[in-house]
Amino acid sequence: MTNCLEVRNLHKKYNDFELKNINFDLPKGAIMGFIGENGSGKTTTIKAILNIIKQYDGEIRLFGLNSRDHDKEIKDKVGVVLDDMFFSEILTPNDINNVMKDMYQKWDNKMFYNYLNEFSLNAKRPIKTFSKGMRKKLEIVTALSHHPQLLILDEPTAGLDPVARAEVIELFQNFIQNEECSILLSSHITTDLEHIADYITFINNGEIMLSKTCNELLENYGIVKCSKQDFEKFDKGDYVKFRKSKYQYEVLIEDVKKFKRKYNTAVIDKITLDDLMLLMIKGEE
Amino acid sequence: MKGFIKKDLAIARSNIKMLAVLFVLYTIIGLLGSMDISFMLPFISVMVIISTFNCDALNNWEAYAATLPDGRRNSVKSKYLVTLLIVFASTILSIILSFVIAYVNSQDLNIGTTLLSMIITSLCTLLFECFMFPLIYKYGVEKARIGIFIIIFGIIVIGGFLIQFINLSSLDRILLAIKDYGLIIFITIVGILLYLSYRISLKFQMKKDL
Structure with a gap:
């Protein structure tokens, strides 16, 4: 089985926190739930995978390519939803479409607007008028609309009501249907992960406690x-x-x-x- | 890259109302004949550009931009290009405004002097941004504001101190010698500083943990 993401000996030290020797693999066509309490190192790990933080030891490979050496090539194939990091609130979904079509080679206008309709998001309204759940949906829609091969999602279902969560989860399940696409998904809502995750990686205090298939975990x-x-x-x-x-x-x-x-x-x-x-x-x- | 420029222009668009009010205000002041302060527009454009940095900081845009293809590099490059674009546009607007005011007030306008004063104002604006941007990329908008005041204050104090030791007559001779090339020299200096500023900002941004 080919891996979409490989993290090897990732180490990052801050004054008050340390990521210690993080190792895990995400196979192609799979969803990995990344769990752990607040401040355990989930977001730091995700930031390292995405090169948002650059000063770290270890090696991260995406699609078989070293993340530091092939940053541009990799980013074109990755869709991202991060906690509290997005476009300015004064912009509208129309603005985002206008901007993103020049950011990604495979940006799909039609797909973007279809998703907006599906989630009842008004393309002309500024983001600041959206509820927290609507903003999250917009972030997910933006992450999906350039045909990525990997989605990296930090708390994507936070702030969504149960109906919206179910819609989003269905979207994620459809995304991996072709068995070429994968998802790394950090979430506190572990019941969602029990339904969709193939693998669970559990991090605590900067250390990986376990990384196993969800079935193995729930059965053993x-x-x-x-x-x-x-x-x-x-x-x-x-x-x-x-x-x-x-x-x-x-x-x-x-x-x-x-x-x-x-x-x-x-x-x-x-x-x-x-x-x-x-x-x-x-x-x- | 085009996407980043569009993003900054879309944010700048939100300041258009404020700029329109200032534009009308300057026009009225000019038409009343009290004074022509249209040269202020390039300076005001700095606010528009800084506001895009503020918006970015508020939404952690730089971190998000780093997840986009070549995002770190393009976000810096686009800021400099958008700056040039906005300063250029405000300079043109200032020139037009000066001519309109002079025409309505039936004043004689020295075209050469007007153009020169507008261009110098714009170059000074760019010079300010040459120092400001690397500070923003290194320390963020808030700290950079304090930093730039310290730098300006430092230049004034050190300049004031050094002027005692400079032979003013030789300085006069130098200024006289370069009189005809002054503008070209100034443009070249600003151009070089702008490029150096871009390289420094890029270096900070490429290395930074966002």
Whole structure:
């Protein structure tokens, strides 16, 4: 399987934060959910991938090309939605179309206006008159309208109501239909990712905690909710992390089948990405 | 590149109302015969250009621009080209305004002097921007404003100090010698400084973490 994006040993140090040895691959035709709490390094990683930050160690390859050496060629094939970074609010979608058709080789006027219609965005109104959700839709429409091969989206569904989120998610699913296009999508709304992501990469405090297929993660990982007495029966090597609450213990299991074989009376619940994040970040070892 | 120019012009368009008011105001002042201040227009154009930087900063445009093909380079290049375009347009407008005012007030207008004063005003505007832009790219609009005041203040203070040690009669001789070529020399100096300013701004922008 060819990779659309490869991140190798990415390292970036700030005074108060550090990205440590980030490694992951995004195969062609796949959607990767990039998850982690606020300030964990998601946006910094995305900025490094896009060369928005330039002073970093390591290597990033997109479409097999080194991102530093082939910046222009790569950018022509990438659609981007970033948190709080876009056109001035005094411009209209018409202005954006007028500008973007000279930015990208494959900018598609027709596609842009079709999407505007689909999302009921008025092409003549300034962006400042749009709601937060409408702005986000416009950003997504702009990212999609030059036939990119990779979408890099930082919180693209933030501010969207459930109906709009469903529309946007459908759009993303259609985008990867030809199996040539891929999406790297960071989001706090992990339920969306459970529906569409093929891979999940979880970053915490500047380090990749795991990068696996979504199925592998949701099938192999599990959560045991039990009493203190039951918890004390578990060997330390049989669980990843645990969390004490007032009435019970929540225990994160990495291999559900293996755990079930050893502790056959234990009740193992299916895990959600929220549970996983919470236990990985807040849990004790 | 064309896209970046269009973007800056679209933002500048939002200042047209303000410029139109100033234009009308200058015309009225000129027609009343109090004085011709149409030479102010190129200076005012600086505000329009700086406002595009403000808009960019407000929307993190530079970071977004860096995600576009050759975005960093083109965003800098377009700022300089749009500046030249706006300064050129405001100079033409000033010249026209001066002629209209002189015609309506039935004044004799020295065409040579008028053109010369407009061109020098425009060159001074560009000179100011030569210093301002690299500061903006390095430190952002707000800090650059303070920086440019410090530079101007510094030039005045140092110039005032150095003038004591300069033999004014030899300076007179030099000025007299270059009298006929003064404008060409000034245009050349501004042209070189503008190019150097562009290269420095580009260097800052290409290296910067946005």
